[in-house]
Amino acid sequence: MSSEEYKLKKNVLGRMVPTIINGKPAVPFQGVGKYRPTGCKAAPPISTCVDYPPYGNKVLPDLKTALIKAGIKDGMTISTHHHLRNGDLVANQIFDACAEIGVKDLIWFPSASFPCQEPIIKHLNKGVVHHIEGSMNGPLGRYASRGKMRGMGVLRSHGGRYQAVQDGDVHIDIAVIAAPTADPFGNANGLTGPSACGLIGFALADSQYADRVIVVTDNLIDFPCIPWQIQGNYVDFVVKMDKIGDPEKIVSGTTQITKSPDRLLIAELTARFIKEAKIMKNGFSFQAGAGGTSLAFVTFLEGYMREEGIKARFVRGGSTKYLVQLLEEGLTDYILDGQTFDLDGVRSMRENPNHVNTSPFTSYNFHGKGNFASMVDTVVLGATEVDVNFNANVVTHSDGLLLHGIGGWQNCLFSKCTILSIPSFRDRIPVIVDEVTTLCGPGELIDVIVTERGIAINPRRKDLLVAVSGSDLPLKTIEELKDEVENICGGKPAKPKLSDRVIAAIKWVDGTVIDCVRQVM
Amino acid sequence: MAKTCEAGRRGEKVRSDCFVSLELRDSGGIEIRLKSKVVVMYGESIKRLCMDVLKTLWVENALVTLEDQGALPFTISARLETTVKRCLPDNDKKYLPEMLKHSMYKTQRERFRRSRLYLPGNEPKFMINAGIHKPDAIILDLEDSVAPAEKDAARVLVRNALRQVDFYGAERMVRINQLPAGLKDLENIIPHNVHVVLIPKCESSKQVKQIDKRIKEILNKNNIKESVFLMPIIESGLGVIKAYEIASSSDNIIALAIGLEDYTADIGTERTKEGRESFFARSQVVNAARAAGAQPIDTVFSDVTDMDGLKKSVNEAKSLGFEGKGCIHPRQIKVIHDAFAPAEREIEKAKRIVSAFEKAEKEGLGVVSLGSKMIDPPVVKRALRTVKLAAEMGILDKNWRDEYVQ
Numbered sequence: 028m029s030s031e032e033y034k035l036k037k038n039v040l041g042r043m044v045p046t047i048i049n050g051k052p053a054v055p056f057q058g059v060g061k062y063r064p065t066g067c068k069a070a071p072p073i074s075t076c077v078d079y080p081p082y083g084n085k086v087l088p089d090l091k092t093a094l095i096k097a098g099i100k101d102g103m104t105i106s107t108h109h110h111l112r113n114g115d116l117v118a119n120q121i122f123d124a125c126a127e128i129g130v131k132d133l134i135w136f137p138s139a140s141f142p143c144q145e146p147i148i149k150h151l152n153k154g155v156v157h158h159i160e161g162s163m164n165g166p167l168g169r170y171a172s173r174g175k176m177r178g179m180g181v182l183r184s185h186g187g188r189y190q191a192v193q194d195g196d197v198h199i200d201i202a203v204i205a206a207p208t209a210d211p212f213g214n215a216n217g218l219t220g221p222s223a224c225g226l227i228g229f230a231l232a233d234s235q236y237a238d239r240v241i242v243v244t245d246n247l248i249d250f251p252c253i254p255w256q257i258q259g260n261y262v263d264f265v266v267k268m269d270k271i272g273d274p275e276k277i278v279s280g281t282t283q284i285t286k287s288p289d290r291l292l293i294a295e296l297t298a299r300f301i302k303e304a305k306i307m308k309n310g311f312s313f314q315a316g317a318g319g320t321s322l323a324f325v326t327f328l329e330g331y332m333r334e335e336g337i338k339a340r341f342v343r344g345g346s347t348k349y350l351v352q353l354l355e356e357g358l359t360d361y362i363l364d365g366q367t368f369d370l371d372g373v374r375s376m377r378e379n380p381n382h383v384n385t386s387p388f389t390s391y392n393f394h395g396k397g398n399f400a401s402m403v404d405t406v407v408l409g410a411t412e413v414d415v416n417f418n419a420n421v422v423t424h425s426d427g428l429l430l431h432g433i434g435g436w437q438n439c440l441f442s443k444c445t446i447l448s449i450p451s452f453r454d455r456i457p458v459i460v461d462e463v464t465t466l467c468g469p470g471e472l473i474d475v476i477v478t479e480r481g482i483a484i485n486p487r488r489k490d491l492l493v494a495v496s497g498s499d500l501p502l503k504t505i506e507e508l509k510d511e512v513e514n515i516c517g518g519k520p521a522k523p524k525l526s527d528r529v530i531a532a533i534k535w536v537d538g539t540v541i542d543c544v545r546q547v548m
Numbered sequence: 549m550a551k552t553c554e555a556g557r558r559g560e561k562v563r564s565d566c567f568v569s570l571e572l573r574d575s576g577g578i579e580i581r582l583k584s585k586v587v588v589m590y591g592e593s594i595k596r597l598c599m600d601v602l603k604t605l606w607v608e609n610a611l612v613t614l615e616d617q618g619a620l621p622f623t624i625s626a627r628l629e630t631t632v633k634r635c636l637p638d639n640d641k642k643y644l645p646e647m648l649k650h651s652m653y654k655t656q657r658e659r660f661r662r663s664r665l666y667l668p669g670n671e672p673k674f675m676i677n678a679g680i681h682k683p684d685a686i687i688l689d690l691e692d693s694v695a696p697a698e699k700d701a702a703r704v705l706v707r708n709a710l711r712q713v714d715f716y717g718a719e720r721m722v723r724i725n726q727l728p729a730g731l732k733d734l735e736n737i738i739p740h741n742v743h744v745v746l747i748p749k750c751e752s753s754k755q756v757k758q759i760d761k762r763i764k765e766i767l768n769k770n771n772i773k774e775s776v777f778l779m780p781i782i783e784s785g786l787g788v789i790k791a792y793e794i795a796s797s798s799d800n801i802i803a804l805a806i807g808l809e810d811y812t813a814d815i816g817t818e819r820t821k822e823g824r825e826s827f828f829a830r831s832q833v834v835n836a837a838r839a840a841g842a843q844p845i846d847t848v849f850s851d852v853t854d855m856d857g858l859k860k861s862v863n864e865a866k867s868l869g870f871e872g873k874g875c876i877h878p879r880q881i882k883v884i885h886d887a888f889a890p891a892e893r894e895i896e897k898a899k900r901i902v903s904a905f906e907k908a909e910k911e912g913l914g915v916v917s918l919g920s921k922m923i924d925p926p927v928v929k930r931a932l933r934t935v936k937l938a939a940e941m942g943i944l945d946k947n948w949r950d951e952y953v954q
């Protein structure tokens with residue numbers, strides 16, 4: 028593919044982005060909240076109940092049969108979800124089956140990929156898979172970065188994925204939904220079974236919008252499968268498999284708080300900021316990830332909540348035992364959960380009606396009539412780089428390699444106070460830089476940067492600056508932080524040498540192109 | 549001639565350090581083979597640094613193989629210099645990285661020394677972020693935490709750290725080796741703004757005087773006006789018995805510390821959590837220090853996971869009269885500071901005494917009295933210290949006098 032084929036254009040952030048992606052037109056980013064597509068949402072073809080088994084048994088012997096019955100053809104888009112995380116055993120088998128069937132040029136549309144899906148590389152090499160539209164973590168990202176994937180990768184946020192399905196940018200031909208528990212009708216959930224992962228909300232759009240839906244389970248139970256997180260009424264076929272996942276890699280038995288004193292300091296400063304800025308008050312809400320620093324943040328915040336007798340109305344997962352503890356000890360009324368990261372999370376979701384499953388539709392969807400993300404008082408996120416304009420990167424490293432997905436990160440930026448809690452440098456690699464390698468989130472949505480060397484508040488947020496002015500928090504400007512980090516690391520880092528060739532497009536939550544990733548030389 | 553020397557560490561788990569191998573050659577100039585996880589961002593800058601170091605050390609023909617795990621410049625140059633010195637022991641050239649502005653702050657004789665964080669002298673990764681945890685002091689340790697074969701490497705690394713690492717206002721201490729090796733340590737570190745030298749296993753005033761004299765010589769040679777303070781560490785039966793002699797052996801002694809691991813071994817017992825076996829020694833050190841006008845400083849608490857135990861230990865130290873405690877993990881610092889914080893009751897009492905004292909001073913009275921009671925000068929001194937500590941810790945408003953009504 029040459030650069031003429033995707034016609035680069037400068038977007039409002041000054042980034043050169045493709046206007047044609049894999050042959051389809053794309054709109055450059057126009058600014059936060061500026062782009063409003065019109066017309067009707069996409070829809071799957073009309074199905075009719077008389078075409079389905081009257082007694083509700085949709086079970087087929089194996090995945091290959093199901094794919095053939097679903098009408099698999101060259102060039103189709105196959106979707107999967109990532110709730111089984113690095114323990115997923117289904118995605119690789121789908122493309123193994125496709126290779127056996129002999130179809131080519133498929134597009135894989137996962138809600139995220141993991142290192143366990145490295146074998147897809149062999150199908151990319153052989154032409155079974157043309158390209159990936161979804162996060163490319165680790166080995167897949169490295170493969171794409173070296174320019175080895177034929178098509179252009181497309182990275183979307185969790186909400187952006189729902190958006191792309193709804194506005195027709197992505198049409199899913201066949202959705203394959205790995206389900207820890209399902210019945211022969213296709214009702215499914217993630218709560219029980221040997222591969223229990225809590226919920227399977229990332230498959231919601233796939234079930235609703237795909238032409239054909241295949242549910243794959245290793246725990247087939249009699250109808251009805253309650254609760255039906257995925258409704259059988261959307262499902263064409265059900266396949267029973269010996270094993271859909273490797274339980275130890277799906278959820279961790281115990282999620283670990285970081286032991287690093289520097290990361291603990293970042294977590295503590297983050298919690299203190301939220302307290303001092305009076306964001307922590309009765310009825311507030313927050314969201315934090317499952318990384319070691321985020322977990323530590325939750326425990327520090329919990330301490331302050333107890334000291335001051337403060338209770339949250341809701342917290343947003345990814346849930347872990349630390350959030351479950353807040354719920355069980357009455358420090359929050361609800362957990363609104365997008366994915367469960369450990370066994371305590373799965374148990375709590377199964378047993379506690381106040382631990383509620385959510386999906387990208389409820390939480391993040393750009394084409395919803397509102398969504399939860401913007402209602403959260405504060406969110407604590409990470410980043411690989413942040414620049415002096417508060418723009419942040421989550422997908423590439425400073426050496427230009429694409430190594431991570433966007434996840435819900437872009438969507439969460441709409442919280443009332445977005446905090447990035449990050450070390451100011453990693454080993455010798457500055458995290459606070461002049462300009463991010465890849466721009467995934469515009470600075471106007473990023474309010475606070477908490478590092479081990481101080482806290483920088485976005486000058487746009489005068490209210491926050493005022494709120495913490497009397498505190499003894501270590502406040503600095505972002506430029507001060509950047510200078511300090513450059514002094515430590517030995518000057519400004521050199522830029523990676525990149526080719527002109529675009530290997531992946533980064534979509535904004537509204538479907539426009541905010542940036543792109545280039546091949547690493 | 550193909551002499552090869554190595555320094556530093558390699559391996560996947562190594563962080564912020566590098567491994568350098570230097571092969572001296574007869575001709576061919578300098579060749580650098582670099583493998584680095586930051587090669588894209590800093591590859592060129594690392595090569596330039598290596599060339600600069602070798603030029604300064606007068607090495608003209610050599611092969612340098614560098615395996616870098618994200619080491620900062622002060623570490624890379626230290627490792628390379630160490631390989632040169634190992635290959636050429638008579639080479640007395642030095643590559644001194646720039647003395648950065650943030651490395652030039654001074655200390656004061658009178659300051660809080662509640663916490664002092666030990667940093668192994670040959671481990672760069674702990675040095676870089678030590679200051680952000682706000683200990684009252686950091687100790688770059690050349691003694692027990694450094695393997696005998698790495699003493700030379702640690703001296704160079706500590707010297708470079710003193711010039712380049714920002715310790716964010718923490719008092720800059722170095723623990724030297726026992727004499728005579730300690731004298732060699734002094735040559736390498738004293739010119740680089742060391743605030744306090746810790747003298748390990750101190751047993752006589754003679755040792756202190758020898759060190760003090762050597763330091764003065766080095767300071768004079770380098771035209772440095774400030775003095776370097778001393779903190780002898782008592783770690784043996786003999787040291788305990790001679791504690792006062794030691795504490796009063798030099799004007800530069802600002803504190804006297806006790807080290808219990810070695811002490812308990814020396815007196816033929818084991819360290820227990822209750823610490824009855826060291827009660828005499830600790831009280832002796834407190835008394836000797838006070839008698840000599842130095843701060844008594846307690847030993848380290850070595851179980852980094854037991855924060856409750858640490859708190860108890862600090863409370864006990866405080867009750868015995870100690871003013872500080874050693875720590876080996878940054879998370880211990882806050883616990884130590886909190887435990888040394890004066891209680892509300894102490895602060896209230898101190899405020900009353902300080903106000904009475906200041907009132908008496910203003911009125912030109914020679915005697916301070918509170919109600920019908922006369923207040924002795926040492927009581928006033930302690931109250932002033934309590935108020936200052938409380939204000940610095942943020943538990944007492946710095947402007948408390950404005951609102952204070954007696």
